[in-house]
Amino acid sequence: MIRCTHRIEVSLFYGYLYFGGYKMGHFKNFKTVVYIPAQVAKGFTADKLASDYDFLEKYIGLDKVYLETHRGDTDVDKEQLLMVKGFLESKGVEVSGGITTTINDFKGAEGGKQRLFETFCYTDPAMRNRFKEICEFTASLFDEVILDDFYFTNCTCERCIREKGNDDWVTFRRRLMKDVSENCCVKPAKAVNPKVKMVIKYPNWRESYHFTGYVPGVQKDIFDATYTGTETRSPQYTDQHLPEYLSYSLVRHMENAWPGRNGGGWFDTYQCWSMDRYIEQAYLTAFSGAKELMHFQWSDLIENPFVAAMGLQLSKIDNMMEGIGKPVGVSTYIPFDSCGENHLEMRFGMLGVPVETTPVFDTKASTVFLTESACADSDIVKKLEAYVLEGGKAVITTGFLNKAGDELRAAGLTEAYLAEYPAKVTRYQVTGDFAGYEEHKSPILFPVICHGNNNAWSLLNGGDGDVHAPLVLRNSYGKGRLYILAIPTAHGELYNIPESAMDVYKRVLCGQEYASGKNFSMFTYDSGEFILYRYVKSDLHTERVTIHTSKPIEALVDVETGTEFKAEKEFRFEDFKRYEGYKVTVISTPGRFVKYRFK
Numbered sequence: 097m098i099r100c101t102h103r104i105e106v107s108l109f110y111g112y113l114y115f116g117g118y119k120m121g122h123f124k125n126f127k128t129v130v131y132i133p134a135q136v137a138k139g140f141t142a143d144k145l146a147s148d149y150d151f152l153e154k155y156i157g158l159d160k161v162y163l164e165t166h167r168g169d170t171d172v173d174k175e176q177l178l179m180v181k182g183f184l185e186s187k188g189v190e191v192s193g194g195i196t197t198t199i200n201d202f203k204g205a206e207g208g209k210q211r212l213f214e215t216f217c218y219t220d221p222a223m224r225n226r227f228k229e230i231c232e233f234t235a236s237l238f239d240e241v242i243l244d245d246f247y248f249t250n251c252t253c254e255r256c257i258r259e260k261g262n263d264d265w266v267t268f269r270r271r272l273m274k275d276v277s278e279n280c281c282v283k284p285a286k287a288v289n290p291k292v293k294m295v296i297k298y299p300n301w302r303e304s305y306h307f308t309g310y311v312p313g314v315q316k317d318i319f320d321a322t323y324t325g326t327e328t329r330s331p332q333y334t335d336q337h338l339p340e341y342l343s344y345s346l347v348r349h350m351e352n353a354w355p356g357r358n359g360g361g362w363f364d365t366y367q368c369w370s371m372d373r374y375i376e377q378a379y380l381t382a383f384s385g386a387k388e389l390m391h392f393q394w395s396d397l398i399e400n401p402f403v404a405a406m407g408l409q410l411s412k413i414d415n416m417m418e419g420i421g422k423p424v425g426v427s428t429y430i431p432f433d434s435c436g437e438n439h440l441e442m443r444f445g446m447l448g449v450p451v452e453t454t455p456v457f458d459t460k461a462s463t464v465f466l467t468e469s470a471c472a473d474s475d476i477v478k479k480l481e482a483y484v485l486e487g488g489k490a491v492i493t494t495g496f497l498n499k500a501g502d503e504l505r506a507a508g509l510t511e512a513y514l515a516e517y518p519a520k521v522t523r524y525q526v527t528g529d530f531a532g533y534e535e536h537k538s539p540i541l542f543p544v545i546c547h548g549n550n551n552a553w554s555l556l557n558g559g560d561g562d563v564h565a566p567l568v569l570r571n572s573y574g575k576g577r578l579y580i581l582a583i584p585t586a587h588g589e590l591y592n593i594p595e596s597a598m599d600v601y602k603r604v605l606c607g608q609e610y611a612s613g614k615n616f617s618m619f620t621y622d623s624g625e626f627i628l629y630r631y632v633k634s635d636l637h638t639e640r641v642t643i644h645t646s647k648p649i650e651a652l653v654d655v656e657t658g659t660e661f662k663a664e665k666e667f668r669f670e671d672f673k674r675y676e677g678y679k680v681t682v683i684s685t686p687g688r689f690v691k692y693r694f695k
């Protein structure tokens with residue numbers, strides 16, 4: 097049985113632990129949670145439930161479950177739900193409710209609609225009513241109810257087309273799901289059980305929410321709390337091709353969108369084609385500060401070797417998070433209902449840049465990073481102009497420049513524009529460095545930034561043969577600066593940019609404290625401690641990661657073991673001037689996370 101030290105000590109005396117009516121979990125920094133889908137709940141016998149429970153308790157330690165009442169063609173009757181709930185509560189497990197908003201055609205509803213995954217048609221009166229009944233029934237049994245992430249609609253039936261009227265689908269579905277959330281879900285549930293906390297879980301596909309009626313910017317004022325999908329699986333081979341870093345950054349995004357109201361992160365076993373890939377999802381979810389680690393789902397976990405590995409790692413993750421503070425990173429503005437250069441900020445996260453995504457433009461941040469997604473905010477250039485004028489450092493991508501170029505130029509923030517042709521880059525030049533060249537590299541296609549020489553200054557050039565163009569361009573405006581980063585035409589090529597050139601991107605984003613290397617993430621916290629994690633993928637071997645800082649440090653300390661890595665002085669030329677700072681190199685091992693602090 098896995099227990100936090102505190103619990104082991106105290107449970108020796110008391111057998112089990114309750115503090116003021118609150119049962120302490122197995123871990124100090126998060127709860128271990130398992131989801132029980134309706135089909136599984138319906139099939140439980142008392143014996144099966146007990147033996148499954150023993151397995152989960154043995155390996156991951158069970159703090160809480162979400163017990164589902166409805167999914168697809170399955171409804172679980174009250175007696176069965178109370179049997180499961182009663183058993184788990186007798187074991188000290190917290191039990192909340194769950195609903196998956198999928199349903200087969202039924203008598204009274206309009207049939208034959210093209211509903212993806214059998215999601216509801218929310219204009220059909222019979223379906224709306226059925227959804228309302230499910231919410232009422234579930235709220236009558238539980239004080240907390242979560243909606244699994246099928247709470248979207250892509251229905252394009254004739255009734256939906258009629259009700260859409262002259263609006264586009266995005267506008268119509270925003271209106272529709274606001275109405276459904278209020279009048280078919282939260283209000284009826286609270287009428288039955290005024291104490292009930294209604295939770296909406298959002299899927300891992302943030303960039304597409306608004307197309308399907310997921311509107312967190314609206315729903316945050318309707319639901320009590322949210323929950324985040326962090327199931328990234330094996331990116332190369334899955335339909336969703338999500339960078340692993342999403343398991344961290346999407347939780348941060350939702351936490352910033354619903355401050356203090358993000359319940360947890362949710363991952364699963366599907367298409368995780370290595371054990372490490374499965375547990376990495378939990379590492380990143382926990383590193384983001386998620387309060388619950390939701391393991392989907394109960395029956396997939398039983399007798400699954402993934403669960404044994406997870407059990408071994410949970411207490412180590414818990415130790416990592418102990419006293420580490422609040423996650424911090426480069427403020428990356430991703431407005432609600434936006435898309436464009438999707439997942440790009442996560443790719444920087446996979447290159448060791450700590451990223452803090454937020455749906456709020458943080459005017460207090462020292463640096464703000466903007467990808468094409470930020471252009472969904474119609475006032476973005478006005479906000480940018482005011483921010484840079486006052487001394488802010490804004491970093492935009494070529495995708496942003498492409499979208500907002502006319503406005504940026506009209507505002508006088510830059511004269512730069514994109515050529516209509518891309519260019520091949522095999523040579524890199526760090527312009528402020530007298531010997532900053534990397535040559536004969538595999539070709540990467542970049543958009544070509546055209547600028548006024550000596551009006552803006554290129555910090556990094558990329559070229560081939562006798563031509564080159566800026567890859568990192570600096571403009572000044574008021575007290576601040578606007579940087580433009582050239583993003584390879586194929587975003588995956590970011591990982592193939594040579595280290596010394598990528599370091600220029602990193603210095604622009606992070607300042608003088610950054611980490612060189614790839615295939616790893618750096619998770620930074622306001623305590624000053626940080627975690628390095630090297631992913632188990634592609635170049636599957638140890639690699640050096642070098643931490644640079646302008647702070648006069650003696651060493652980098654492995655917080656757990658106390659091992660010290662001696663810092664050395666470094667210098668380089670920046671803007672043709674000598675810069676002096678400190679660096680420490682450590683060996684980063686695939687699948688291993690280490691917490692460090694400076695000394």
Ligand SMILES: [Zn+2]
Nearest residue numbers: 217251253256
């Ligand atoms: Zn419809």
